[in-house]
Every structure is written in structure tokens, then in C-alpha cells.
Amino acid sequence: MGSTIRIIQYGIGPIGAAIVRLITKKENAEIVGAIDIDPAKAGQDLARVVGLEKDLGVVVSNNAEEVLRIPADIVVHSTASYLTDVQDQLTRCLAAGHNVVSSCEELSYPLRKYPEISRTLDDVAKQSGVTLHGTGVNPGFVMDKLALTLSSVCQSVERVSVTRIVDASKRRQPLQKKVGAGMSEKEFRAQVEAGRIKHHGLPESAGLIADGMNIEVDEIAETIEPVIATGDVTTEYLEVKRGEVAGVRQICKGTLRGEEKLHLELQMYVGAHDPADTVRIIGMPDLTLLIPGGTHGDLATVAAVVNAIPAVVQAQPGLKTVADIPVRYYGVF
Amino acid sequence: MGSTIRIIQYGIGPIGAAIVRLITKKENAEIVGAIDIDPAKAGQDLARVVGLEKDLGVVVSNNAEEVLRIPADIVVHSTASYLTDVQDQLTRCLAAGHNVVSSCEELSYPLRKYPEISRTLDDVAKQSGVTLHGTGVNPGFVMDKLALTLSSVCQSVERVSVTRIVDASKRRQPLQKKVGAGMSEKEFRAQVEAGRIKHHGLPESAGLIADGMNIEVDEIAETIEPVIATGDVTTEYLEVKRGEVAGVRQICKGTLRGEEKLHLELQMYVGAHDPADTVRIIGMPDLTLLIPGGTHGDLATVAAVVNAIPAVVQAQPGLKTVADIPVRYYGVF
Numbered sequence: 001m002g003s004t005i006r007i008i009q010y011g012i013g014p015i016g017a018a019i020v021r022l023i024t025k026k027e028n029a030e031i032v033g034a035i036d037i038d039p040a041k042a043g044q045d046l047a048r049v050v051g052l053e054k055d056l057g058v059v060v061s062n063n064a065e066e067v068l069r070i071p072a073d074i075v076v077h078s079t080a081s082y083l084t085d086v087q088d089q090l091t092r093c094l095a096a097g098h099n100v101v102s103s104c105e106e107l108s109y110p111l112r113k114y115p116e117i118s119r120t121l122d123d124v125a126k127q128s129g130v131t132l133h134g135t136g137v138n139p140g141f142v143m144d145k146l147a148l149t150l151s152s153v154c155q156s157v158e159r160v161s162v163t164r165i166v167d168a169s170k171r172r173q174p175l176q177k178k179v180g181a182g183m184s185e186k187e188f189r190a191q192v193e194a195g196r197i198k199h200h201g202l203p204e205s206a207g208l209i210a211d212g213m214n215i216e217v218d219e220i221a222e223t224i225e226p227v228i229a230t231g232d233v234t235t236e237y238l239e240v241k242r243g244e245v246a247g248v249r250q251i252c253k254g255t256l257r258g259e260e261k262l263h264l265e266l267q268m269y270v271g272a273h274d275p276a277d278t279v280r281i282i283g284m285p286d287l288t289l290l291i292p293g294g295t296h297g298d299l300a301t302v303a304a305v306v307n308a309i310p311a312v313v314q315a316q317p318g319l320k321t322v323a324d325i326p327v328r329y330y331g332v333f
Numbered sequence: 334m335g336s337t338i339r340i341i342q343y344g345i346g347p348i349g350a351a352i353v354r355l356i357t358k359k360e361n362a363e364i365v366g367a368i369d370i371d372p373a374k375a376g377q378d379l380a381r382v383v384g385l386e387k388d389l390g391v392v393v394s395n396n397a398e399e400v401l402r403i404p405a406d407i408v409v410h411s412t413a414s415y416l417t418d419v420q421d422q423l424t425r426c427l428a429a430g431h432n433v434v435s436s437c438e439e440l441s442y443p444l445r446k447y448p449e450i451s452r453t454l455d456d457v458a459k460q461s462g463v464t465l466h467g468t469g470v471n472p473g474f475v476m477d478k479l480a481l482t483l484s485s486v487c488q489s490v491e492r493v494s495v496t497r498i499v500d501a502s503k504r505r506q507p508l509q510k511k512v513g514a515g516m517s518e519k520e521f522r523a524q525v526e527a528g529r530i531k532h533h534g535l536p537e538s539a540g541l542i543a544d545g546m547n548i549e550v551d552e553i554a555e556t557i558e559p560v561i562a563t564g565d566v567t568t569e570y571l572e573v574k575r576g577e578v579a580g581v582r583q584i585c586k587g588t589l590r591g592e593e594k595l596h597l598e599l600q601m602y603v604g605a606h607d608p609a610d611t612v613r614i615i616g617m618p619d620l621t622l623l624i625p626g627g628t629h630g631d632l633a634t635v636a637a638v639v640n641a642i643p644a645v646v647q648a649q650p651g652l653k654t655v656a657d658i659p660v661r662y663y664g665v666f
Contacts, residue, residue, distance in 0.1 A: 153633035153640075154633075154636050154640075155635065212661050214665040292621055295486050296618050306488070325659060328656060331489075331547030332547040
């Protein structure tokens, strides 16, 4: 791209911190501001907060309004999963004249669930002449962008299915707990009921595919079921006995008059034998695409967000989804 | 998209004819003109020429200038593989104010081989406020767009390799002959020398990856070798005896100071056992992507060109590559 891209980091949790570390490796990128509401982070140099040795010369602030006055090309936003929780944050960024790329799952495709908020955000972005974009690995890549890209060599598409099998044993402790590993089935179902066991983004991916490829569906619905351990599993962090919950199997279906058109399935459990991402298109021609081992969740989400920066800076104003934006790795911004 | 896309078809060979047949299945697309220099085609209804029953009400003309005066949104161009052979045709289309999507292999990424022609075409397109784009399955998808898309979930990329293995037994007779099936090794090498056995597009894909991901290479070079049959092979069209040439193995390497950074390998031969497209990225993380069976060449090229139409019509003016344009199947234009 040539000139340096000036970046404000909004949200410095585990993903935000990894984003910052990756950005600091880029030649033509400079972090000019950092926002986090955590009192333990505000006032410190950003480097300290994200675990880098050399000072970045950027002090983390909990005053978003102040930081957003800094001249910048883009805000990298990573604070929460629900659009309603971040709508005001995003609006403030856009109104301040900044492009935004966010890891907020519901922002990846808000048009179906939140048509009015989508319109409002699109309007604000266009009025400010900037772009708003949500991405990540899932949603953002495995269950939507990859399937959309594969479909470009199809003359017709009848049905799409994507299965992502993640071996939770190899992931962070919070993820192992989040999928319910070690719980009884009853406890698991109570946690699902309470909304605590749930991966965000499957309906968003379904919407991206349905609307992107013009596959008519009259219902998009999700189910969340436990995967029961068929043997004992021991990970670095916990033990799961045979018969206990090993993890989660979440399925999102898009149907038309009861007929399945889209099938998105996420299995995340400890001890998964054949982790892989698989995209199948039934059409002309039928196509299957495999990523053996699967795309690593955290690494890939951070990469997807950072790699989106140059494309979002260059994109036309408005709310843009992964269907609108070409994606690739940029060695140099 | 809503309103009907008006299309002029330029070139009605096997690919052009298949493009026309696919376009006629689209609700919001209308073919308003057709150009071919073949005297056997000119003057006939386009439907006859492409093998459709119902008249399309479009007469094929060999007068490009005249047809290009018809108001249209895009020209779909499919006449030849070398950019120097089609430069004038493309310039005429652009100057007439038409967007262009073309299956010309060298147009997929002309910036390295033809920097001046690229600049000129980009200028003409921008002056006319239209977009020029080259695509297909290879180049255009397997060895470039797919790898670029996969790389978007990588934090770093060191090397990229793509292998495409095509079982030529299942393809058209001209393709089986084109890969040298049934030749002696001597005859094969003479045909390679004469430029008659050669798949176009590997250096273009290498350029797309190198420049798209900012992977530094100081040389991009190709080799073309025979694949020798290890047993007798009989296809619908020909017989290959053990020891004769079964097909071609074409390798394009991108190197930096002798070190391999890009490896693009195309194997097309009769009797190939495990046809597949495989993309490997060495980086953080390492990733492998497989399409077992491989992406069908002709079907996919036609699909890639037709599916590019809505995106090219909407794209910013200028010469745009698959790195710039988001791709997907469009059920409805």
C-alpha cells in the first residue's frame, strides 16, 4: 500500500492483544491509540498489556471518545459478540470518521437478524465515507467466505454443507470449559438453556451463504447438543470420563419448506479424532473442499482481522460483509 | 442485483458457447450482441451456434465495431490465450464503454509480463469508467484465488505450493491430444519446443500470489516435462502404451536467490489415479486445502467467468485481477 496505516485498537482481551502483537510485526502499520475499559489496563503502555517487551509509546485509555479523536485510518474492534452490545461503540468510531474492522461475530452478517441496526450503521458509515466490516475464522471464513469462494466455480448450487470439527483438547482452557467438557448431560443442557454454551456466528454464516448465492430459505434455525465421551479423555486442563460431556455439537440449518438447503455443523469437543473443516457443494459440479486438521481458531481469527485491514481501508463506504471484500494475506500493508 | 445485465458475447468457441448457454439460464441477464470472426457462425442466430433450440433473437456478427455500439453492461470475451492477440479487441470494448470479463489466460495477471500493456489497458478502462478482468479456473481460481483466500487466515506466509492433477482420460479429445497423450517422448519434446504443448497461466498465478501476498521472488520460471505411462491406458478417444507419453507435468517456480518460495505444478495425463487440487501454505499456521477429484476444467472456467459478471459490473474502474474482486456463485444476477 505504500503509506503507513494508522490504527486504533478498541478492546484488548486475548484476541485484541494477539491482534496488536501481529500488527506490530507489520512494516507499514502503526498503532496510534488503544481503548479498554478494564481499570487494570488503562494508563499502562499498550506493550505491557499485550505482553510485548519494548514500549509502543501508546497508553491504553478507557476514554473512547478521546482516543477516537486521534487521526487514524482504521479502528480494529474486538470487545464483544453481540451486535446490540457494540452498536454504540461502532457508531462512535464511524461518526469519528474511522473505518472499522471488528471481530464481533454478529457484525459478520447483521442484515437478517438486525435489519434496522444494519441500515443505521450503513448510513452512518456512508455519511462519514468509511467502511464497517466484521470478520474472523468462524464466522468470516470457514463457514461462509470459503464456501462462497468455492461456489464461484459452480454453474449451479443446490445445497451447501460445512462441517467444522475442532479438537478442543488442543485449545485454551476457557474454550474447553466453554464447550462443556466434563459436565454431566443435565448440567450441559442447563448451560445451553442459560445461553452460556453457544458459539456465535452460525446463523450469520448461513445468511451470508443464502443471500450471497441466492439460495432461498424460509427458516434458519440452530440446535445445540452435547457430544458424549465414548472413552476417558485427559487434557492439560481437565479430565472427562466416559459418559460425561466431551463438548458441543451445534447445527444450523437453512431450510425451504422443510427441505434442507444449508447445513452448518460445528463440533468442538475434547478428544476429537479427525479435526477438519469440510465444505460440500451439491450442484453443477458437486465439489468437496477439505482442510485436514482444520483452521486454528484463535490464530486464524486474529489473522483474518489483521489481513482485512488493507482491504477495508480501500473498500467503498458502508457496511460490507466478507461476501463483498476480497481477502488475502498481506505480507506488507 | 435487480435490473437486467445486458451482455455482449465476444468469441463463440467451445468456452464461449458454454458461457452463452449458462447465461441464458440466468433470470436477470440478457445477451444483446454476439461477435465471432468465423464465417460459418456469422449471420446465424446465436442459439444455433451454441446448440440451443429456441432462438435468442441475436444474430452473430463478425463486425465487432458495429456490435460494440449496442448499449450493454459488459462484454464477455473468450477468443484467445495471449494478451498480445486480444489487446486490440479488449481496447475496443473498453473504449466503447463496456466492462469486460475475459477468459484470456494472460489477462488474469498481465502486470509482470506486460507492464506497459497493463498500464495502457488500465488507463483506457479508467477513462471509460469501466472494469477489465480476466478469470477462469486456472488461472483464476485453483492456483491463485483459492490460495489467496486460504492465506487470509494466516499470520505469516513463507511458501506456497499448489498441485493440480487432472485425469485427462475424462476430458475432451482436444485436451487429451493437447497434453501429448500417445506421443513418443521425442515427439512430445518437439511439440513443447514448438510451443504447442503448454498450458497458459501458471506464471500469471505465480505473479498473483507473489504480488498479492508480498512474497518476494526474483525469478518465475517454467518447465514442461512428459509424464510417461507406466502401463497401457485406453480412453474413449485414444490408446497410450506403456512407455509412451501419457500427458504433461508443467511446473512453475517462484524463487528468491535460488530458494523456492512458490511451486505451482500442473499434471494433466490420461490414467491419473488421484486427481485433486491441493494448496499448501507454509507459514503460521501451516495449512493444507484439498479438493479431491479436482475442479473440473471446462465447467469451472465457464462458471468462473459467468459468476464474475455481477462483481465486474459493480467493481471500481480499471484493470482488476482476482486478487481485487470478491468471487462467488450468483443464483440470480
